[in-house]
Amino acid sequence: GEKRARDLNKAHRGKTYVPNVLSFPLDTKTGEIFITPKVAAREAHKFSLTPRGYVGYLFIHGLLHLKGYPHGATMDTAERKYVARFGLR
Numbered sequence: 001g002e003k004r005a006r007d008l009n010k011a012h013r014g015k016t017y018v019p020n021v022l023s024f025p026l027d028t029k030t031g032e033i034f035i036t037p038k039v040a041a042r043e044a045h046k047f048s049l050t051p052r053g054y055v056g057y058l059f060i061h062g063l064l065h066l067k068g069y070p071h072g073a074t075m076d077t078a079e080r081k082y083v084a085r086f087g088l089r
Helices: 002-013 037-047 051-066 073-085
Strands: 021-025 031-035
Touching: 002 021, 002 031, 002 037, 021 051, 031 051, 037 051, 051 073
Parallel strands: none
Antiparallel strands: 021 031
16 A cells, blocks of 8 residues: 555655555565555556556566666666567556
8 A cells, every 4th residue: 555655665765755666676586566556546547558557567667677677768668568568558
């Protein structure tokens, strides 16, 4: 939920807003991804996706961060590739 997401964001990143997604590496091969469904539902239309499709996009986004991708053109390209591959709408 939003409270837990805000608390995690503040504790681990020093940010006070409710994030749409957070990803935390646990070791070199595993990690955790937290998605805030209510935020995803509010933001989905900005990306021309359904709320369900946007949750899929956020999962991809979190996975790419766990793989070491920073925000930028390379990450954007990978996100578009996976959104198309998995037919997210």
